[in-house]
Amino acid sequence: FRSAVLSRCFLMIARDDLLSRELFCIEVKSFKVCLHVLMSSDVLQDGRKPANPAFWWVSDEGEEVKWSFEELGSLSRKAANVLCEACALQRGDRAMAVLPRVPEWWLLNVACMRAGIVFIPGTSQLTAKDISYRLQASKAKCIITSDTLAPALESVLPGSQFLRSKLIVGRGSRAGWLNLKELLAVASADHECVKTRSHEPMVVYFTSGTTGFPKMVVQSHSSYGIGFATTGRYWMNLTPSDIMWNTSDTGWAKSAWGSVFAPWVCGSCVFVHNMPQFKPEVIAETLSRYPITTFCTAPTAFCMLVQHDVSSYKFLSLKHCVTGGEALNPEVFAKWKIQTGLDIHEGYGQTETVAICANMKGMKIKPGSLGKAVPPYDVQIVDDHGAVVPAGEEGTIAVRVQPTRPFCLFSQYLDNPEQTAASMRGDFYVTGDRGVMDEEGYVWFVGRADDIINSAGYRIGPFEVESALLQHPAVSEVAVVSSPDPVRGEVVKAFIVLAPAFVSHDPEKLTHELQQHVKKVTAPYKYPRKVEFVQGLPKTATGKIQRKVLRSKEWASI
Numbered sequence: 001f002r003s004a005v006l007s008r009c010f011l012m013i014a015r016d017d018l019l020s021r022e023l024f025c026i027e028v029k030s031f032k033v034c035l036h037v038l039m040s041s042d043v044l045q046d047g048r049k050p051a052n053p054a055f056w057w058v059s060d061e062g063e064e065v066k067w068s069f070e071e072l073g074s075l076s077r078k079a080a081n082v083l084c085e086a087c088a089l090q091r092g093d094r095a096m097a098v099l100p101r102v103p104e105w106w107l108l109n110v111a112c113m114r115a116g117i118v119f120i121p122g123t124s125q126l127t128a129k130d131i132s133y134r135l136q137a138s139k140a141k142c143i144i145t146s147d148t149l150a151p152a153l154e155s156v157l158p159g160s161q162f163l164r165s166k167l168i169v170g171r172g173s174r175a176g177w178l179n180l181k182e183l184l185a186v187a188s189a190d191h192e193c194v195k196t197r198s199h200e201p202m203v204v205y206f207t208s209g210t211t212g213f214p215k216m217v218v219q220s221h222s223s224y225g226i227g228f229a230t231t232g233r234y235w236m237n238l239t240p241s242d243i244m245w246n247t248s249d250t251g252w253a254k255s256a257w258g259s260v261f262a263p264w265v266c267g268s269c270v271f272v273h274n275m276p277q278f279k280p281e282v283i284a285e286t287l288s289r290y291p292i293t294t295f296c297t298a299p300t301a302f303c304m305l306v307q308h309d310v311s312s313y314k315f316l317s318l319k320h321c322v323t324g325g326e327a328l329n330p331e332v333f334a335k336w337k338i339q340t341g342l343d344i345h346e347g348y349g350q351t352e353t354v355a356i357c358a359n360m361k362g363m364k365i366k367p368g369s370l371g372k373a374v375p376p377y378d379v380q381i382v383d384d385h386g387a388v389v390p391a392g393e394e395g396t397i398a399v400r401v402q403p404t405r406p407f408c409l410f411s412q413y414l415d416n417p418e419q420t421a422a423s424m425r426g427d428f429y430v431t432g433d434r435g436v437m438d439e440e441g442y443v444w445f446v447g448r449a450d451d452i453i454n455s456a457g458y459r460i461g462p463f464e465v466e467s468a469l470l471q472h473p474a475v476s477e478v479a480v481v482s483s484p485d486p487v488r489g490e491v492v493k494a495f496i497v498l499a500p501a502f503v504s505h506d507p508e509k510l511t512h513e514l515q516q517h518v519k520k521v522t523a524p525y526k527y528p529r530k531v532e533f534v535q536g537l538p539k540t541a542t543g544k545i546q547r548k549v550l551r552s553k554e555w556a557s558i
Helices: 005-016 032-042 071-086 101-117 128-138 179-184 226-236 251-263 280-289 299-308 328-340 415-422 462-470 508-520 549-557
Strands: 057-058 066-068 094-098 116-124 142-146 167-168 201-207 216-218 243-246 269-273 294-296 320-323 344-349 355-358 379-382 396-399 428-437 443-448 453-455 456-460 473-483 487-500 531-535
Touching: 057 101, 057 294, 071 101, 071 167, 071 179, 094 101, 094 128, 101 116, 101 201, 101 251, 101 269, 116 128, 128 201, 167 179, 167 508, 216 549, 226 251, 226 355, 243 251, 243 487, 251 269, 299 320, 299 328, 328 344, 379 428, 453 473, 453 487, 456 462, 462 473, 462 508, 473 549, 487 508, 508 531
Parallel strands: 057 269, 094 116, 094 142, 116 201, 142 167, 243 269, 243 294, 294 320, 320 344, 487 531
Antiparallel strands: 057 066, 201 216, 344 355, 379 396, 396 428, 428 443, 453 456, 473 487
């Protein structure tokens, strides 16, 4: 390989016999190499056929879709041809996919990698306004969505000046939209994988900001997929005989972590339940019915599962559980252990990174900690000047980027050099999370250093919620902060100064009206679960609202 780092990653994988005999037929320095090898042959090095498919999808109605790596390879080549020919996309063009957990989402992931098209995932909870902003900011030339979501999007698409094609996933047809199923039926399975360069963008994620609309995080071809080799094998404990179920929504980076890159770089099966709504009983029944060996879900979901009490279920195949996205309560860890006999291996990372801390397989688990730094990351706790603080002292969780930048760290915030520069402090990339490192190197999460709200794993920027509320005539001023919650960890709370005409309105009815308003204007998960009407908001001498004062008041009793 041209890159010694990538070479070591692949050799590590090869030593575990995770890939086929064609491992060293390398055509491009990226995660595509692993997929290309796996898809070219479903035969392992010793000649045995793997027991599991590459992909296994089920629905509430009992439908199932199974693809071997070879079938995934063939279908992804057809999908790449659809994108390049029918949608007229070229290398470097951006395609936004707003899809629920349908098989085509995984197919399009791989197809975009093959064709050098930049994939932009978006949760299906996004409203038309959210999508309009994302289309304009990303300059996406193609929008891909389901037949059920397409009608809601059409009102904003005419104003998207960069959009060139619209692709629909589903059985129905719609005027002005191309149909993926119909095009796949006639597409050629011959496609030559584009040899992208290491610095070229592969995927762009939108992540919430504190003072503006979501930022665009760019992950490149050489780094992102291969960055999950270590965490897939040693945090998620994956091998070719494993079946991995990660419940994350397709719009979040966690879906790439546990539903695409880590399992497939390890030759494991990706299991998916369409799960339109989270229900603990559905999770428990699925773990009982299917031979899932590795399970990943958010701490809030584990909390709901132990409240449901899964001790009466028999998870006969389950042997390894992981979580991330928010802090795991030690009490939930203990109850899950009692009810299932299994530990939960917590990990930590961001959209900008892969997993940078984790309770790896074989490590002593300290319930409540994020674990230790994951290679190749040098994780430290730093002060406001970028200096490493002593063990036991609180600071910002940071990753060393000097003298050598980790190859699996994001490349930039797209079209936002100021935010890119602001994420660096001295020799470190700073996460914005506060933490403490103990004498043994375990990292403990303390809280956010900024105003981002992490509710049940959903990162919510206060600016977006405040902007939505200010569109309602009842709202004169508003400040949005996090508020403690026993199930979700924290929730969105809005402090609202009412316009004079609405001061005498019934508070309960007005709260409900404002909550419904936010659900319509922006993604429903962002609505304020708590609302407090106030006479005024704390401000600086220059008139800036001090969210920190309100947040401290909310958390003072914890």
